[in-house]
Amino acid sequence: RWENQARQRERRLAELEQELLEKNSRMEGLQRQLDDSRGQLEESRRRQVERIKALSGRTKPNVLVCWCVHQYVTHTVEVESADSQKALAEMQVKNGALQEQLSVQRQLLRELETQLHESQRTCAQLRTQILVYEGEMERAQGQLEVEMQNLEEEKNRVIEEAFIRAESEMKAVHENLAGVRMNLLSLQPALRTLTSDYNCLKRQVQDFPFMLDKAITEAKQEICQVISEVSSTNQELLRKYKREMNLRKKCHNELVRLKGNIRVFCRVRPVSQEEQDSADAKTMLSFDSDDDAILYLSNKGKIMTFELDKVFPPHATQEEVFQEVQALITSCIDGYNVCIFAYGQTGSGKTYTMEGVTHDPGINQRALRLLFSEVTEKAPDWDYKITVSMVEIYNETLRDLLGENPADKLDIKMNPDGSGQLYVPGLTEITVQSPEDINKVRTSCFFLSV
Numbered sequence: 001r002w003e004n005q006a007r008q009r010e011r012r013l014a015e016l017e018q019e020l021l022e023k024n025s026r027m028e029g030l031q032r033q034l035d036d037s038r039g040q041l042e043e044s045r046r047r048q049v050e051r052i053k054a055l056s057g058r059t060k061p062n063v064l065v066c067w068c069v070h071q072y073v074t075h076t077v078e079v080e081s082a083d084s085q086k087a088l089a090e091m092q093v094k095n096g097a098l099q100e101q102l103s104v105q106r107q108l109l110r111e112l113e114t115q116l117h118e119s120q121r122t123c124a125q126l127r128t129q130i131l132v133y134e135g136e137m138e139r140a141q142g143q144l145e146v147e148m149q150n151l152e153e154e155k156n157r158v159i160e161e162a163f164i165r166a167e168s169e170m171k172a173v174h175e176n177l178a179g180v181r182m183n184l185l186s187l188q189p190a191l192r193t194l195t196s197d198y199n200c201l202k203r204q205v206q207d208f209p210f211m212l213d214k215a216i217t218e219a220k221q222e223i224c225q226v227i228s229e230v231s232s233t234n235q236e237l238l239r240k241y242k243r244e245m246n247l248r249k250k251c252h253n254e255l256v257r258l259k260g261n262i263r264v265f266c267r268v269r270p271v272s273q274e275e276q277d278s279a280d281a282k283t284m285l286s287f288d289s290d291d292d293a294i295l296y297l298s299n300k301g302k303i304m305t306f307e308l309d310k311v312f313p314p315h316a317t318q319e320e321v322f323q324e325v326q327a328l329i330t331s332c333i334d335g336y337n338v339c340i341f342a343y344g345q346t347g348s349g350k351t352y353t354m355e356g357v358t359h360d361p362g363i364n365q366r367a368l369r370l371l372f373s374e375v376t377e378k379a380p381d382w383d384y385k386i387t388v389s390m391v392e393i394y395n396e397t398l399r400d401l402l403g404e405n406p407a408d409k410l411d412i413k414m415n416p417d418g419s420g421q422l423y424v425p426g427l428t429e430i431t432v433q434s435p436e437d438i439n440k441v442r443t444s445c446f447f448l449s450v
């Protein structure tokens, strides 16, 4: 900004100087004109004086002619002759013209002097203005210098800061570089190892198709060998399985022989609230602590002893009862006919033992679960088909509860195959896949019986 102002002022100063020069040259021209006019006036006066002198020579000596007071003299000249008077008149006319010319020249001179004064005044003003401008320029120059100095200082400071920063960054870069160099040095052995690994792998990849072919051939041979081994193992397993089955059959037969074909258990349910109220409720039944197959019944002071396969006391759980019949379920899978039923007076706990309650199921539910879990376990090797039939025996009459007409009576006949087994012709059989299916059948059965 200051530079612009200074430049403008310099331009203005140059213009004013140019103007001053022009005015000076014009003034010089006017001066020259004035000098010329003065010279001409001098010349004309000189000529007039010579004429007057010439004329004086021809006039009376007492005529006093003086050029500076010639007007007055003119009035005092005594004309002695007609020629002199005529010449005098002419001279007077010329004198008048010269007087006029002189006044005009004087006027011109005054004007020129006025112009000269005016020019000098303008020149003085311009000089003053120039001085003012010069002062302003000096001030601006001073400010400019201060600004320049400030800028220089700022520049130096910024350069110094940048230098310090660059130095620290340079230092950090050098440190990083040193770290990178160290890393590079430490990586070089790893790189060499990797290169050798890579070359090794490359060779392996090149050899891979041949190795693969070889491995496939070997694998094929091994698989064939394994297959033949497995096949022989299977044969062996089958043989063992058959032997196992025979063993199980033998065991079952032994079990039946030892425990008897028909086993009878007795389960004593807990005493109900009403029974607790009666005085002799707790003393009627008692158990033998050494033998779990003995039950004592006290009736009218007389103790009767019952011997069974097992007696379950009131605190026996559903699980304990089921464990006792569990082996029979396995026998059922192995192809034996099994029948489990509960017998007893009303409210003695038959339904509780066979069906149980939702949170603690009885023998039926547990047997079905075990049956299906065994079947599922053997599923890869054996095909099983489980069917359900339901009959009602009431007053010596047999009815098919799953049949289309549950009211129809069924007959029990001897199997004509000569096996000595009984069978019921026309009895409905429903194939089931899970214990839930059996539950559905039972529900419909209840529905039908209703």
Ligand SMILES: Nc1ncnc2c1ncn2[C@@H]1O[C@H](COP(=O)(O)OP(=O)(O)OP(=O)(O)O)[C@@H](O)[C@H]1O
Pocket: 268, 269, 270, 314, 344, 345, 346, 347, 348, 349, 350, 351, 352, 353
């Ligand atoms: N071992 C037991 N533990 C607990 N409660 C039992 C037990 N046995 C039976 N009960 C309860 O005794 C009551 C009668 O049992 P349950 O209905 O099983 O007798 P029931 O022999 O089936 O009778 P009904 O012949 O009249 O059908 C039921 O409330 C049952 O919950």
